[in-house]
Amino acid sequence: MTSFVVKRLLLMIPTLISVAVLVFFLMRIVPGDIVALRFQGESSFASKESLAIERQRLGLDQPIWKQFLVWGGGLLRGDFGTSMWTGAPITEELRLRFALSLQVAVMSTIIAVLIAIPLGVLAALRQDTWVDYAVRIASIAGLATPSFWLGILFILFLLVVFHWLPPMVYTPFWVSPVQNLAQLIWPALAVGYRYSAVATRMTRSAMLEVLREDYIRTARAKGLWQQLILSRHALKNAMLPVLTIIALEFAFLLGGLVVTEQVFNLNGLGQLFVDAVAHRDYTLIQALVMLVAFVFIMVNFFVDLAYALIDPRIRYR
Amino acid sequence: MLLEVEHLSTEFATRGGVVRAVDDVSWDVKEGETVALVGESGCGKSVTALSIMRLVAAPAGRITAGRVLFKGRDLLALSEEEMRRVRGREIAMIFQEPMTSLNPVLTIGRQMTEGAEIHLGLAPPASRDRAIELLAMVGIPDPGRRLRQYPHQFSGGMRQRMMIAMALACRPALILADEPTTALDVTIQAQILELMKDLSRRFGVAMVVITHNLGVVARYADRVNVMYAGKVVERGTARKLYRNPRHPYTLGLLRSVPRLDEPRRERLAPIEGQPPDLTRLPAGCAFTPRCAWRVTRCPVDRPALAPVGDGEHLSACWEAVHVGREREAVR
Ligand SMILES: Nc1ncnc2c1ncn2[C@@H]1O[C@H](COP(=O)(O)OP(=O)(O)O)[C@@H](O)[C@H]1O
Numbered sequence: 313m314t315s316f317v318v319k320r321l322l323l324m325i326p327t328l329i330s331v332a333v334l335v336f337f338l339m340r341i342v343p344g345d346i347v348a349l350r351f352q353g354e355s356s357f358a359s360k361e362s363l364a365i366e367r368q369r370l371g372l373d374q375p376i377w378k379q380f381l382v383w384g385g386g387l388l389r390g391d392f393g394t395s396m397w398t399g400a401p402i403t404e405e406l407r408l409r410f411a412l413s414l415q416v417a418v419m420s421t422i423i424a425v426l427i428a429i430p431l432g433v434l435a436a437l438r439q440d441t442w443v444d445y446a447v448r449i450a451s452i453a454g455l456a457t458p459s460f461w462l463g464i465l466f467i468l469f470l471l472v473v474f475h476w477l478p479p480m481v482y483t484p485f486w487v488s489p490v491q492n493l494a495q496l497i498w499p500a501l502a503v504g505y506r507y508s509a510v511a512t513r514m515t516r517s518a519m520l521e522v523l524r525e526d527y528i529r530t531a532r533a534k535g536l537w538q539q540l541i542l543s544r545h546a547l548k549n550a551m552l553p554v555l556t557i558i559a560l561e562f563a564f565l566l567g568g569l570v571v572t573e574q575v576f577n578l579n580g581l582g583q584l585f586v587d588a589v590a591h592r593d594y595t596l597i598q599a600l601v602m603l604v605a606f607v608f609i610m611v612n613f614f615v616d617l618a619y620a621l622i623d624p625r626i627r628y629r
Numbered sequence: 630m631l632l633e634v635e636h637l638s639t640e641f642a643t644r645g646g647v648v649r650a651v652d653d654v655s656w657d658v659k660e661g662e663t664v665a666l667v668g669e670s671g672c673g674k675s676v677t678a679l680s681i682m683r684l685v686a687a688p689a690g691r692i693t694a695g696r697v698l699f700k701g702r703d704l705l706a707l708s709e710e711e712m713r714r715v716r717g718r719e720i721a722m723i724f725q726e727p728m729t730s731l732n733p734v735l736t737i738g739r740q741m742t743e744g745a746e747i748h749l750g751l752a753p754p755a756s757r758d759r760a761i762e763l764l765a766m767v768g769i770p771d772p773g774r775r776l777r778q779y780p781h782q783f784s785g786g787m788r789q790r791m792m793i794a795m796a797l798a799c800r801p802a803l804i805l806a807d808e809p810t811t812a813l814d815v816t817i818q819a820q821i822l823e824l825m826k827d828l829s830r831r832f833g834v835a836m837v838v839i840t841h842n843l844g845v846v847a848r849y850a851d852r853v854n855v856m857y858a859g860k861v862v863e864r865g866t867a868r869k870l871y872r873n874p875r876h877p878y879t880l881g882l883l884r885s886v887p888r889l890d891e892p893r894r895e896r897l898a899p900i901e902g903q904p905p906d907l908t909r910l911p912a913g914c915a916f917t918p919r920c921a922w923r924v925t926r927c928p929v930d931r932p933a934l935a936p937v938g939d940g941e942h943l944s945a946c947w948e949a950v951h952v953g954r955e956r957e958a959v960r
């Protein structure tokens with residue numbers, strides 16, 4: 313088990329290096345650079361010289377491999393550099409936004425799991441009955457409903473029924489848990505419901521498959537209680553594919569909630585991502601991609617770990 | 630009588646029609662006796678065993694008629710909860726595929742002890758001791774360490790030994806063994822059968838051994854039921870059936886397996902033709918198209934299981950009195 317963990321952790325290093333190389337060079341292949349964008353707006357008449365001076369200031373006149381080494385060196389020290397657009401230190405900028413996005417993503421995932429697993433199991437147990445159909449309708453509705461729209465409904469509902477609006481300013485959890493949750497529970501519910509849909513379907517089909525396995529028949533032939541068969545013999549096996557789906561969705565939740573963030577006035581990573589791309593803010597995009605990639609790789613690591621803990625055939629390989 | 634299966638019928642609703650997997654079948658098992666259920670693949674052996682345990686896959690599968698009297702109680706009339714208390718406690722089952730019949734993510738110990746914990750109320754240390762004792766009894770070395778392992782760390786033969794130990798955990802009165810050795814090597818098959826025979830004697834537990842190999846079964850069973858297309862076509866003591874089969878199908882089965890007790894005069898001959906489609910069973914005897922002894926009434930008139938010679942030997946064949954190994958050469 314220890315060697316398994318060490319091996320996985322070591323494998324992260326080449327992955328992260330590949331991501332760094334890819335994002336760095338791909339960004340520079342995309343046409344239109346930040347300097348041109350800044351000085352040559354719709355009605356710009358900046359001179360060639362001022363463009364060159366700006367390039368020099370941002371270090372964009374250096375050979376590309378040198379730029380990469382400078383940036384990579386910073387990364388190794390945990391320094392993302394400064395934003396090319398605003399000049400602000402990126403690490404500072406990201407800290408709160410990352411905390412917020414991570415919290416929303418974690419809460420949404422927890423809510424999605426809390427919805428998906430009981431409903432998926434129930435649908436499997438009551439296959440082809442009205443319960444199954446009701447669950448199916450609920451999950452298809454979830455898929456078809458944009459979470460920002462659901463978020464708007466939540467806000468309207470709270471306003472109309474309770475004459476109350478969730479806080480509009482972010483309070484970190486460690487400052488005031490109540491304030492923090494009062495603001496973030498709504499987007500987490502809206503997003504969690506939507507992302508429970510796929511996991512619900514996956515739980516249902518994995519459960520149906522497992523319930524057809526021979527070892528479930530063996531468990532029944534032993535005279536075990538139905539609940540014990542489900543909780544001890546079936547659920548563990550059915551969780552493996554569900555885990556993968558949930559992990560994949562988690563990575564998306566971290567950076568992909570642009571509109572939902574706007575609806576709830578959250579300064580998360582989503583809007584920052586969009587702005588950074590629009591501005592060709594190389595350093596900021598690089599920092600964001602590295603951050604999301606890192607979280608994604610960590611999540612995958614924990615999924616692998618969970619797989620190994622659940623399935624001894626992987627652990628002992 | 631320990632177990633009496635009376636007029637049991639089980640059907641499956643499929644796209645192709647209603648499969649009559651078990652069709653009005655009756656047989657019984659005495660205390661401590663070993664009874665074999667023999668027949669080609671697909672003749673309804675497993676479904677019979679699963680029907681007794683009431684584990685036929687619902688909703689497609691349904692027991693449509695009959696009674697299953699176990700110690701005089703009709704299992705088919707029990708509530709689901711009452712039936713659960715019979716499973717594993719009074720009737721245990723051993724399955725064909727030791728690979729897939731054990732849960733890959735639970736330890737051997739967990740799977741061995743849960744039955745005794747639930748049915749006998751044993752606390753974990755006691756159920757563990759019992760599991761160790763049982764594993765040792767079925768010939769698994771170092772059982773204490775083995776309990777902490779997972780099924781994939783066991784060989785096929787060991788897994789089947791463990792399944793046998795698991796079946797014995799609550800000291801059931803009856804064990805249904807569905808092709809317990811089919812997935813194993815020939816040498817290991819013999820060991821496992823020996824072990825089962827030995828244990829059934831030691832504990833006085835009755836056994837129903839399901840197999841498609843009549844040659845195997847003759848050495849281990851007291852009585853044999855031969856099944857064809859969901860019906861019992863011949864029944865008798867293993868010795869009688871082996872020496873003097875009275876149904877053309879049994880005769881065919883015997884000719885298709887190697888015999889150890891006589892010189893190889895003839896080559897092994899599998900029965901020609903295919904088993905019938907269970908959704909469209911003929912009015913007469915289902916074996917007719919494959920039968921060398923058929924007479925005019927066979928396709929239209931189904932013979933009932935009736936005594937030939939003494940009352941212990943029954944055959945469902947119009948020509949039962951003529952059918953026989955010694956007469957085969959004459960035809
Ligand atoms: N779950 C099922 N659905 C439909 N048909 C089934 C099912 N299980 C068994 N059958 C049919 O019942 C018949 C008897 O099967 P089975 O008892 O498994 O045969 P065997 O004698 O080889 O154990 C077969 O024709 C099979 O196709």
Ligand SMILES: [Mg+2]
Nearest residue numbers: 674675807808
């Ligand atoms: Mg079978």
